[in-house]
Amino acid sequence: MYxxxxxxxxxxxxxxxxxxxSEIVIRYECAISDNxxxxxxDEMKNRAKVxxxxxxxxxxxxxxxxxxxxxxxxxxxKKFFSRKKKNLLLSEVxxxxxxxxxxxxxxxxxxxxxxxxxxxxxSGVIPGAFFATQEKLKCSDKKLIEAMFxxxxxxxxxxxxxxxxxxxxxxxxEIGSAVAMAAAGLTEMRGGTPEQCMHAAAxxxxxxxxxxxxxxxxxxxxxxxxxxxxxxxFAISAxxxxxxxxxxxxxxxxxxxxxxxxxxxxxxxxxxxALGGLAVSKTAMKTTKKLGIKIxxxx
Ligand code: SF4
Numbered sequence: 001m002y003x004x005x006x007x008x009x010x011x012x013x014x015x016x017x018x019x020x021x022s023e024i025v026i027r028y029e030c031a032i033s034d035n036x037x038x039x040x041x042d043e044m045k046n047r048a049k050v051x052x053x054x055x056x057x058x059x060x061x062x063x064x065x066x067x068x069x070x071x072x073x074x075x076x077x078k079k080f081f082s083r084k085k086k087n088l089l090l091s092e093v094x095x096x097x098x099x100x101x102x103x104x105x106x107x108x109x110x111x112x113x114x115x116x117x118x119x120x121x122x123s124g125v126i127p128g129a130f131f132a133t134q135e136k137l138k139c140s141d142k143k144l145i146e147a148m149f150x151x152x153x154x155x156x157x158x159x160x161x162x163x164x165x166x167x168x169x170x171x172x173x174e175i176g177s178a179v180a181m182a183a184a185g186l187t188e189m190r191g192g193t194p195e196q197c198m199h200a201a202a203x204x205x206x207x208x209x210x211x212x213x214x215x216x217x218x219x220x221x222x223x224x225x226x227x228x229x230x231x232x233x234f235a236i237s238a239x240x241x242x243x244x245x246x247x248x249x250x251x252x253x254x255x256x257x258x259x260x261x262x263x264x265x266x267x268x269x270x271x272x273x274a275l276g277g278l279a280v281s282k283t284a285m286k287t288t289k290k291l292g293i294k295i296x297x298x299x
Contacts, residue, residue, distance in 0.1 A: 002028040022146035025153035051127035058103035063110035101128025101232035105225030125178035128232035147185035162260030166213035167272040169263025176208035182235035202248030204238035212270035214277025
């Protein structure tokens with residue numbers, strides 16, 4: 001009854017039952033699992049706690065990753081924010097979203113606990129955008145949890161109709177999907193309609209179509225961590241556009257379909273093999289050699 005595999009179906013269910021996207025996703029979860037509504041919501045609350053802890057870990061106790069490639073940014077951003085906030089060009093909420101997303105990525109890179117939402121590489125985007133927005137709007141935890149369900153609903157349709165894996169679709173499938181999920185969730189969190197949530201998701205994902213997966217040394221650090229930080233600000237931008245009434249000319253399901261097709265057209269060298277893009281830049285090659293990492297070329 002609450003089954004959906006496309007965003008169109010998810011939206012129609014929300015319209016039919018005159019409710020939010022998150023409510024449909026919660027009902028869907030109840031229907032497909034043996035778990036009660038309370039259990040499902042409690043589980044999401046646990047994930048929110050893990051996400052918050054991942055941010056706090058790098059904000060309070062930053063760690064350089066074993067490779068040495070990441071672990072300095074959160075500290076620098078925090079210092080800049082506390083001393084030179086007035087010099088920011090971005091809004092405070094966007095800067096904080098970027099800082100929290102990078103903090104999560106740095107926690108992941110130093111082997112800390114994160115929620116792969118939707119993947120480890122893209123794990124900073126949603127918590128960055130959500131927690132920064134929650135602070136700004138002083139939203140309740142209930143609203144934040146609902147936004148997580150809405151984001152999950154979008155992620156589910158992407159997994160069904162394209163992919164969430166960088167190895168199959170490039171980084172558009174990871175960071176691009178995270179932006180679409182975050183943009184939809186944010187839009188619901190701030191009172192947007194289900195239609196506006198879908199436009200926000202489409203606008204966010206369209207902006208990152210074709211993004212390659214090119215991690216230096218095959219590690220989820222460079223460009224992943226800082227890319228995730230910038231992507232959190234895209235999610236906020238996409239949500240602002242949708243809240244202004246701007247619509248995506250291409251519906252979200254068609255954007256997802258295009259993303260899957262672009263992923264299949266991408267060279268395997270640009271799909272998590274560390275054989276193309278930034279991963280073969282001069283600096284990346286020097287670093288990979290220094291770290292003793294051997295990249296096998298099967299293509
Ligand atoms: S570059 Fe690759 S590994 Fe890094 S976040 Fe993007 S998809 Fe994931």
